[in-house]
Amino acid sequence: MNEKEKIFVIYQILNQSSPIDIVFLERRESFQFLISVILSAQTTDKMVNIVVKDLFLKYPNARELANAPYDEVCNIVKRTGFYRNKARNIINCAKELVDKEVPADIDELIKLPGVGRKTANCILGDVYNKGAVIVDTHFKRVVNRLGIVDEKDPTKIEMLIRSKLEDKYLYRFSMIINLHGRRVCFARNPNCKNCKLRAICNWKDDDNQEENK
């Protein structure tokens, strides 16, 4: 089995056993979803889902958030961590998007304050239904263990995955790998004994195996 075949087999196995709809951050219209994803860095999706309820109640769109007092936004997003930077970024991002659509193009998305490739890919996949590879900590760990890539750099991982799987499968692949990382392939003590991918995984659950984060 070559690498392209292996990645597609993994896709098929996890696709069948995963829920049809995988939602980590609550779905929202494009601007609100973008802000939610920016806030999700270094915190849990659950916390973001709580915090954005207050945020969007007061500042539901780009125009409102662009004119929001910085200190007030800091207070609202405080629980997501790194809140000063996040408050600054989401206000500046809102300023860029007053009376504009959220871009559907990765090069335009990453020009926005607070938006890196991971956030941009979330928007491409979730909002625009385009091929997207979301390389977060779970994805990075799982694809390396599986042996689909041997790479730590998120952008290189994204490009490698893009070169091995058709565009139409990429977003779903991101979501099912992410879910697999949360539910089975844990950072510490992955549940290899109950993993559907065990037969084709490069990582063996040997006690002496160093953790491969």
Ligand code: SF4
């Ligand atoms: S066999 Fe173990 S290391 Fe490999 S994907 Fe499954 S849980 Fe992760």
